[in-house]
Amino acid sequence: MSRTQDRLAAPxxxxxxxxxxxxxxxxxxxxxxxxxxxxxxxxxxxxxLGDPGSYPFTRxxxxxMYRGRLWTMRQFAGFGTAEETNERFxxxxxxxxxxxxxxxxxxxxxxxDSDHPRAEGEVGVEGVAVSSLADMETLFDGIPLxxxxxxxxxxxxxxxxxxxxxAVAEKQGxxxxxxxxxIQADILKEYIAQNEWIFPPEPSMRLITDIFAYCAEHVPRWxxxxxxxYHIREAGATALQELxxxxxxxxxxxxxxxxxxxDVDAFAPRLSFFFNSHNDLFEEVAKFRxxxxxxxxxxxxxxxxxxxxxxxxxxxxxxxxxxxxxxxPYNNVIRTTIQALAAVLGGTQSxxxxxxxxxxxxxxxxxxxxxxxxxxxxxxxxGVANTVDPLAxxxxxxxxxxxxxxxxxxxxxxxxxxxxxIPAIEQGFFQREIADAAYEYQRRVESGEQIIVGVNAYTIxxxxxxxxxxxxxxxxxxxxxxVARVRRERNAERVxxxxxxxxDAAAGxxxxxxxxxxxxxxxxxxxxxxxxxxxxxxEYNEILII
Amino acid sequence: MTTAAVSQRKIxxxxxxxxxxxxxxxxxxxxxxxxxxxxEVIYTxxxxxxxxxxxxxxxxxxxxxxxxILSGAHNTLVPRILExxxxxxxxxxxxxxxxxxxxxxxxxxxxxxxxxxxxxxxxLKEIVDFVRAHARPR
Numbered sequence: 001m002s003r004t005q006d007r008l009a010a011p012x013x014x015x016x017x018x019x020x021x022x023x024x025x026x027x028x029x030x031x032x033x034x035x036x037x038x039x040x041x042x043x044x045x046x047x048x049l050g051d052p053g054s055y056p057f058t059r060x061x062x063x064x065m066y067r068g069r070l071w072t073m074r075q076f077a078g079f080g081t082a083e084e085t086n087e088r089f090x091x092x093x094x095x096x097x098x099x100x101x102x103x104x105x106x107x108x109x110x111x112x113d114s115d116h117p118r119a120e121g122e123v124g125v126e127g128v129a130v131s132s133l134a135d136m137e138t139l140f141d142g143i144p145l146x147x148x149x150x151x152x153x154x155x156x157x158x159x160x161x162x163x164x165x166x167a168v169a170e171k172q173g174x175x176x177x178x179x180x181x182x183i184q185a186d187i188l189k190e191y192i193a194q195n196e197w198i199f200p201p202e203p204s205m206r207l208i209t210d211i212f213a214y215c216a217e218h219v220p221r222w223x224x225x226x227x228x229x230y231h232i233r234e235a236g237a238t239a240l241q242e243l244x245x246x247x248x249x250x251x252x253x254x255x256x257x258x259x260x261x262x263d264v265d266a267f268a269p270r271l272s273f274f275f276n277s278h279n280d281l282f283e284e285v286a287k288f289r290x291x292x293x294x295x296x297x298x299x300x301x302x303x304x305x306x307x308x309x310x311x312x313x314x315x316x317x318x319x320x321x322x323x324x325x326x327x328x329p330y331n332n333v334i335r336t337t338i339q340a341l342a343a344v345l346g347g348t349q350s351x352x353x354x355x356x357x358x359x360x361x362x363x364x365x366x367x368x369x370x371x372x373x374x375x376x377x378x379x380x381x382x383g384v385a386n387t388v389d390p391l392a393x394x395x396x397x398x399x400x401x402x403x404x405x406x407x408x409x410x411x412x413x414x415x416x417x418x419x420x421x422i423p424a425i426e427q428g429f430f431q432r433e434i435a436d437a438a439y440e441y442q443r444r445v446e447s448g449e450q451i452i453v454g455v456n457a458y459t460i461x462x463x464x465x466x467x468x469x470x471x472x473x474x475x476x477x478x479x480x481x482x483v484a485r486v487r488r489e490r491n492a493e494r495v496x497x498x499x500x501x502x503x504d505a506a507a508g509x510x511x512x513x514x515x516x517x518x519x520x521x522x523x524x525x526x527x528x529x530x531x532x533x534x535x536x537x538x539e540y541n542e543i544l545i546i
Numbered sequence: 547m548t549t550a551a552v553s554q555r556k557i558x559x560x561x562x563x564x565x566x567x568x569x570x571x572x573x574x575x576x577x578x579x580x581x582x583x584x585x586e587v588i589y590t591x592x593x594x595x596x597x598x599x600x601x602x603x604x605x606x607x608x609x610x611x612x613x614x615i616l617s618g619a620h621n622t623l624v625p626r627i628l629e630x631x632x633x634x635x636x637x638x639x640x641x642x643x644x645x646x647x648x649x650x651x652x653x654x655x656x657x658x659x660x661x662x663x664x665x666x667x668x669x670l671k672e673i674v675d676f677v678r679a680h681a682r683p684r
Contacts, residue, residue, distance in 0.1 A: 106566035106617050110593075118595075121622025122566050195568025195592055236571045322571075326646075326666045359666045361648055362618075435574050442575050446670050455667040463649070470648070471618070542591050546577045 026280035026450075027238035028440060029403075035395035043398055048293070052347075052388045056296035058289050058401065059389040060347040061312040066385035071343075072350035073375045074151060074316065078103030078128035079362050080475045081482070082138035085128040089143060091365065095372060099350060100181075101151040102139070103127035104161070109196045111157045111530030114479040123476040126362075127153075131483045132525045136164040137171065146174045150181035151226070151316065151350075156198040158185035159207045160529050163517040166219070170521075182223035182272055182316075185211060188249040188421055191540070192430040194231035198530060201422045203537035207512065208253060209260040212267040214513035223272040225253060226316065232430075233276035234322045236438020239287045240404060242276060244411035245430055247294055251412075252421040254303055264303050268310035277339040277346075278320040284339070285391055286400035288346025291315065293401070294408050317343035318352040324359040328454035328462065332356040337374050344378055345391055351375055362469045431545040483525065490523040498522045499532050506536040557585040557681045558608040562599040563592045564627065567617035572644055576612060579670040580677060596623055600630035603639055609681035615645040620655065628659050640680040644668070 023031045032039075043049075050056055053063035062068060075097055077088045089100055104127040107119035113131040114123045123129050130136055140150075145168065154161040162183050169179055187204040190197045197204070208225060215224045229237075229246035237245065250271065257267045273291065277284050295313035299305040319339035324332045333356050340353050353371040355363030363371070379385055391397045418424040425431075444450040451457045498519035505515045512533075519529055561577045563570060570592060581587045588606050590599060603611045611631075613624060624643055631637050640661045647655070652663040661680045664673055 110566050112566075118566065121619035122617055125618035126567070190568075195570060234569075234571070236575070324666070359646065361646070435578075438571050438575055439578050442579075442670060452667070456669070544589065544591050546574050546581075546587070546589050 020449075024444075024449075025239070025283040026278050027240060027283060028437075028444070029238075029240075029283065035399050037395065039395050039399040040402070043402070048402075049392060049398075055300065055308070055311060057292040057312055059392055061292065061314060061349075063388075065347060065388040066344070066379075067388070070379050070385060071348050071375075072099045072149070073097055073372060073379075074099040074101045074350045074352055075368060075372055076101040076103050076151075076153065076318070076352050077368070078105070079126075079469070080124040080128065080471055081479055082128055082130065082135045084124075086139055086141055086143070088365075089139075092368070092372070093143070093148070095369060096376070097372060099149045099151065100143070101352060102153065104152075104154055105129045106196075108161075108526060109154065109156070111160075111198050111526060111534075113483055113525045113527035114476070115483045116527055120476070123479050125471050129475075129479045130161065130164070130526065131479070132486045132523050133164050133167050133520045134482065134486045134523065136161075136168050140165075140168050140172075144174070145169045145172055146178040148181075151184075152182070153184045155184050155187055155190050155194075155196055156204070157526060157530055158183045159211055159512060160516055160520065160526055162211065163513060163520045166517055167520050176219045177221065179219055180221040182226050183211070184226045184228060184274070186225055186228045186249065186274075188252060188425070189228050189231055189246070191425045192232060192245060192249075193235035193237070193434060194228075195542070197540045199533065199537040200540045201425065203506075203533075204540075205253075205256045206260075209256050209262070210511045210513055212257050212262060212270075213260065214511055215270060216262065216266045220270075222270065224267065224270045226272050226274045227253065228274040230274050230276045230318050232434065233278065233320065235434050236322075236441060237434045238437050239278065239280070239283050240407040241411070241433060241437060243287050243291055243294075243404060244408040246273065246275070247291065247298070247408055248412060248415050248421055250295065251298060251302075254299070258303070264299075264305045265307040265310050268299060268303070268305050269307060269312075272349075273313055273315035275315055275317050275343075275348075276320050277317050277343040279323055279335060279338060281338055281342045281345075282391075282397055282400060284342035285346045286397055286404050288315070288317075288343070288348065289389075289397070289401045290404035290408065292347070294405055314349045316350045316352070317346075317348040319343070319354045321354055321358060324354060324356075325452060325455050326359040327459065329356050329360065331454050332359070333370060333374065336371065337378070340374055340378055341382070341384065344384055345389075347389060357469075362471070364467055364469045366467075426543065428543050428545045431543060435545055486523050486525070494522040495519070495524045495528070499524055499528060502529055503532040503536060506533050555684060557610065557677065558588070558606065559585050559610045559612055559677060560588045560590065560599075560603050560606055560608040561612045561614065562590045562594055562602070562627075563614050564594055564596055564599055564623045565615050565617035565619045566593055567615070568592055569616040570614070572616070573612075573614035576614070576644065576670070576673060579674060580612075583674045583678075585677070596626035596630055599627055600634060600636070603631065604634055604636050608639060609684070610640045610642065610677050612677075613641060613643045615643065615647075618646070620645065620647055621651060624655055624660065625658055638682045640677075640682055642673075642676065642680070644673075
């Protein structure tokens, strides 16, 4: 052993002369001072890594990755009324963004129209308000839907918002098979972490398999679901929990699709994923690489998928909102850069970078531009996009990747022991695991073991020094008036008929996309359609875990 | 009641989530920290209306009401909670607010009677100490 190795290896064995008692990743996993060949003993290149574009896709899903095409730079945006968000979309497209990503306000996410009493104070605040097709028409005004890809963060009422998007395409004369984009529609992670549910799990799963079936036939380029770890991580999960719970949910959707009578290769190629990227660079890269390997094995070995596209885990990444600090907010640009770099080194297909002011408010236009520029600098100046999976073969990264994979199989075993994902939700398993991890992390911050620059170290006296964006109450009044106008001007008889058809299909079991599409064409509102579904499906009750 | 008995009574805190957002990480971490600090903590669960929160605070006879809100609707919902408490003669329950609250909104909420506002990055110890110091006297 060389003297350098000897010096570096010593800390891994003992810890004498080190500046900390233990070295942990952001997720609290112990890291050794040096990784050596024996840490990846038994690693077989063809079996465990494979060339990029080949099973098990550890190194990436495309042979040439970013040399062929850069990732899609997709900034999530939405606030106020549909007009304002439409304006922000046009601005982002003009600035070089390549895909749209819609944030809806909380009433929309929860299936309430803007004029519902529960919507008060929340209309247009955290996203754009969409109560009927009229709002959706405005949102995409002047944006040809066959020339953009659109990601929509919508879950419990996803089927309705998706139907509105289809209806806008019809009005633009764009055939459904030219549409490309994603609806999140991942209800399982809502019960686990994000908490924006409406209906109980079983009927919610049926809404999802109805979308799978409809899209397989009519909207073949649409990503029918974005199986999301992002929110699980934001709720306090570790990197491993994020990965394991997300892949467990993915496995559950595949089972549901098969149980609904679909051929696995008819829908699996359209499944997509959405991960968080936090501060710990190598841990995140290992997570992304392990994600692809586990999913490929699962799809080929356990579900018997034949189409290689079914084996490929495609994913969007968003940098970690929960890592942003209100203190010294410009530091967030640096955090976001590291996180974005991890996503790119991990082979993401698309990326959202958070804006520096998001621990304080919605992002201003300038802050959003810096966030987008961060991606452009990584793409054009850093050189990391010149070669595929540059960290492959690193003893440390490969060992962490293996460790992540092992951890996922272990969580799968525990989830199966509880009877699967839905029974585990009902027993509060995920909720408890996440709450424990969140508290554990907070205690490490509290004790100073985990340093957060500007928060528990290197602090300064400061006032909020940056401009912030605020949504005024006039937005709510304007939006209420819009909804009222839609209700006045539509054909009430047609609305009644189409809503009755939605209820019949919900009760009967026919695919719900066609009747919901008819209802949105008639300008039935989001809230009205949700009410019909709720009447048949009932509501979910929260399982309280502290 | 003797002074000793008074000082022995545990501080009772209701942690409440008004608004439509589902972000309960902060609420749950704070609830645990207060519990670990020896207080009695009741958590309402998500999406409670201001009226439900006021009723729960009174029914549970709490000393402190912690309101966690990340939906941006604090300017609408928090004043309604304060008014509700006063209307029911419970204006002495200390109300603290946690979440993403812009500085000038925080100042306005304090003028309306909120005892403290804690944003991202606040330390648990700071919050626990604040709750101890501001719990309504018994």
